[in-house]
Amino acid sequence: MTSIEFAFEVHGLNHIKNQLLNILKELKSETLKDNIEYATLLNYQSGEILGRRLAGKYGEIKVQEHFDLMEKDKQYVHIHTHPDSSSFSPPDIKHLLDYHQLKNVIVIGKNGDLHLMGKIGVTNFHDSSRMAALFKKQLIEEIENKELDQIIQKINPWLHKFWTMNSSSFNLKYSTLRGVI
Numbered sequence: 001m002t003s004i005e006f007a008f009e010v011h012g013l014n015h016i017k018n019q020l021l022n023i024l025k026e027l028k029s030e031t032l033k034d035n036i037e038y039a040t041l042l043n044y045q046s047g048e049i050l051g052r053r054l055a056g057k058y059g060e061i062k063v064q065e066h067f068d069l070m071e072k073d074k075q076y077v078h079i080h081t082h083p084d085s086s087s088f089s090p091p092d093i094k095h096l097l098d099y100h101q102l103k104n105v106i107v108i109g110k111n112g113d114l115h116l117m118g119k120i121g122v123t124n125f126h127d128s129s130r131m132a133a134l135f136k137k138q139l140i141e142e143i144e145n146k147e148l149d150q151i152i153q154k155i156n157p158w159l160h161k162f163w164t165m166n167s168s169s170f171n172l173k174y175s176t177l178r179g180v181i
């Protein structure tokens with residue numbers, strides 16, 4: 001079993017691994033071309049793509065159109081790219097907490113880093129604000145007493161550290177695989 005297969009297994013995604021791998025490779029190659037974010041929504045059970053592929057900017061994408069397509073009693077996986085190859089931003093995880101139908105959020109970096117977040121229990125949309133506040137509090141603690149260049153170097157690895165340490169307190173599970181796609 002490869003590290004990707006293992007991560008897909010951990011996140012309950014192996015039944016749609018071929019669809020996921022194809023989409024991840026495709027989205028990554030689009031982001032490599034023009035350095036903006038792309039997003040795709042999948043049905044969790046069938047791996048079928050819903051709606052159109054959305055395009056954003058560098059570091060920003062509006063994905064409400066995807067969430068408006070989700071039916072109440074179905075489960076979905078949302079995938080988007082990060083041109084800077086960073087881990088999840090707070091809004092990425094807010095989506096997961098806000099929508100009960102969303103089972104996983106996956107981010108693929110331009111450098112091939114793969115970040116996965118999935119639910120390990122019932123999540124609570126009220127936790128969105130707790131997550132955002134905790135993120136801000138720990139980020140401030142992290143950057144206090146540091147020079148600006150240190151801060152800039154620090155933020156990207158820190159995103160990974162933040163999600164590793166805190167996902168389980170929101171009933172979420174997080175995995176990152178370096179340069180695998």
Ligand SMILES: [Zn+2]
Nearest residue numbers: 080088089092
């Ligand atoms: Zn994002």
